[in-house]
Amino acid sequence: xxxxxxxxxxxxxxxxxxxxxxxxxxxxxxxxxxxxxxxxxxxxxxxxxxxxxxxxxxxxxxxxxxxxxxxxxxxxxxxxxxxxxxxxxxxxxxxxxxxxxxxxxxxxxxxxxxxxxxxxxxxxxxxxxxxxxxxxxxxxxxxxxxxxxxxxxxxxxxxxxxxxxxxxxxxxxxxxxxxxxxxxxxxxxxxxxxxxxxxxxxxxxxxxxxxxxxxxxxxxxxxxxxxxxxxxxxxxxxxxxxxxxxxxxxxxxxxxxxxxxxxxxxxxxxxxxxxxxxxxxxxxxxxxxxxxxxxxxx
Amino acid sequence: xxxxxxxxxxxxxxxxxxxxxxxxxxxxxxxxxxxxxxxxxxxxxxxxxxxxxxxxxxxxxxxxxxxxxxxxxxxxxxxxxxxxxxxxxxxxxxxxxxxxxxxxxxxxxxxxxxxxxxxxxxxxxxxxxxxxxxxxxxxxxxxxxxxxxxxxxxxxxxxxxxxxxxxxxxxxxxxxxxxxxxxxxxxxxxxxxxxxxxxxxxxxxxxxxx
Numbered sequence: 001x002x003x004x005x006x007x008x009x010x011x012x013x014x015x016x017x018x019x020x021x022x023x024x025x026x027x028x029x030x031x032x033x034x035x036x037x038x039x040x041x042x043x044x045x046x047x048x049x050x051x052x053x054x055x056x057x058x059x060x061x062x063x064x065x066x067x068x069x070x071x072x073x074x075x076x077x078x079x080x081x082x083x084x085x086x087x088x089x090x091x092x093x094x095x096x097x098x099x100x101x102x103x104x105x106x107x108x109x110x111x112x113x114x115x116x117x118x119x120x121x122x123x124x125x126x127x128x129x130x131x132x133x134x135x136x137x138x139x140x141x142x143x144x145x146x147x148x149x150x151x152x153x154x155x156x157x158x159x160x161x162x163x164x165x166x167x168x169x170x171x172x173x174x175x176x177x178x179x180x181x182x183x184x185x186x187x188x189x190x191x192x193x194x195x196x197x198x199x200x201x202x203x204x205x206x207x208x209x210x211x212x213x214x215x216x217x218x219x220x221x222x223x224x225x226x227x228x229x230x231x232x233x234x235x236x237x238x239x240x241x242x243x244x245x246x247x248x249x250x251x252x253x254x255x256x257x258x259x260x261x262x263x264x265x266x267x268x269x270x271x272x273x274x275x276x277x278x279x280x281x282x283x284x285x286x287x288x289x290x291x292x293x294x295x296x297x298x
Numbered sequence: 299x300x301x302x303x304x305x306x307x308x309x310x311x312x313x314x315x316x317x318x319x320x321x322x323x324x325x326x327x328x329x330x331x332x333x334x335x336x337x338x339x340x341x342x343x344x345x346x347x348x349x350x351x352x353x354x355x356x357x358x359x360x361x362x363x364x365x366x367x368x369x370x371x372x373x374x375x376x377x378x379x380x381x382x383x384x385x386x387x388x389x390x391x392x393x394x395x396x397x398x399x400x401x402x403x404x405x406x407x408x409x410x411x412x413x414x415x416x417x418x419x420x421x422x423x424x425x426x427x428x429x430x431x432x433x434x435x436x437x438x439x440x441x442x443x444x445x446x447x448x449x450x451x452x453x454x455x456x457x458x459x460x461x462x463x464x465x466x467x468x469x470x471x472x473x474x475x476x477x478x479x480x481x482x483x484x485x486x487x488x489x490x491x492x493x494x495x496x497x498x499x500x501x502x503x504x505x506x507x508x
Contacts, residue, residue: 012433015481017472019435019465043484045431050379052424053398054405054417058323059500060493064428067492108503112496116488165381166394174385200342200380204423207442208415212346213378245461286464 002037004136007076007124009068011088012046013237020085020237022284026266027084027129029279033145033270034137038082041072047091050162051204062105063112065095070118080125082132084266086162086236093126093167128163130235130265134179135170139186147274148298149188153291155268156229157181157191158220160239161200174198183265184233187272194227196220201242214250217243221250221258231289232262240264245286261289271296302506303407307365309505314365321504323399327391331357337383337393343376353383353393356400369409374401375416406506418445428493431483436475 013020014027031038045068048061056064069092072081083089099106100123113119133142157180163169169179175198181191199220202213220243224232234240244262251258263285270280277296282289310317318325331354338344338352351359351373359368374397383393401417404410410417419442426438443458444451455462465471472480483489501507 019470021470045483046427046433051420054401054420055424057402057500060496063492063496108499112492115491115495161380165385200378203378204419205378208419212343216342248460284468284470286468
């Protein structure tokens, strides 16, 4: 039996061939080393994300998350739900709080769930992967399997919004959370100080109003460069994609020369644990992390 | 839709605050705003042009009964869901959710600004995600590019060509999803029935059945 077991909620972006598929690859490698067993919630569905607010309305959004709760509860009883995506975590956790707070919402939700042959008894805890690492294992345990510390590499820990607000990681401040810097240091890297750690990347507006999102992304990358970072690290699939894939467009728009890799914390951990470039999903980075590729090959 | 608008205007007469409290999700928080402006100053999109009223203005306008101006405003759709306003509000108003709630209400009674790009994304995203239970990222992107017609869509597609190719090369964009070969839930039927019930209950609860 594994050291820890969880009901895994990967979310739409982490599926095979989707925009955060390399996040999933690296999480799987990291969990294997840490002896964490993640069992996918059977037939899980989309959380609705934040941007569906206008079309979805209140109850339908909570009902979508409730379906995942019911599936997790009946198939993986007693296990916490763990999401790797910041938006999945936020959406599901918000629904949990709202349903537990309102008998009316809960009753309506149960009535809707009945249509799909489901019901909820107790809503499992909804947690982010980072919480599992920090709270259930702790930095010391995370450090133990480090075989190849990322010595001398400078990272800008980009926390962004949705693992930080409105819920955040327990004990961290909204304005200057330290957990990501600590994770970077745990695997031997250097976390640079910079002033855009919790700036929004524009979220869904990167699709609908790219000029606004790209102005924000530019500030984040510029600040990372100015403070000596060689790479950016993030816990969120949308932060990762937004900050990485639009660098070419930002360069055209602003005349900058951005070419900075944007990694997931799980990729750094996989590499420090001795994993290969493939196990860390480095082939999934659009801006290649050449320094890490070389490091993995050594 | 516009019928629902006049129906609601009639039902609440001149009490727009009550209308928002009952109809908009988290609308009951509007009266807690003390007009400090921290929400507006914390908003990342407030520093761009193109929006009319930031949150604290919207809240005061609701209390002043400015129904037309609020329901037609575009400020709500500038939200990136970053939750800065939410965690900084000294009165603990869940500003992000209130703005989403007002946007939803304005849209459902047919008053949201036409062709507002993020409003369009909201609609497209939810429709895409609920069709098969999981998001088809390629079809989502296509429907966004082609919202202004085929010519505009091709132009936009060409502008974005390098971004897309980078993702395909990295194995993070599967062109086959365009043909509907994306990820799906098994119990699509159950999801559809469940959501139909949820829409029905919500409309009934809010007295919005036209």
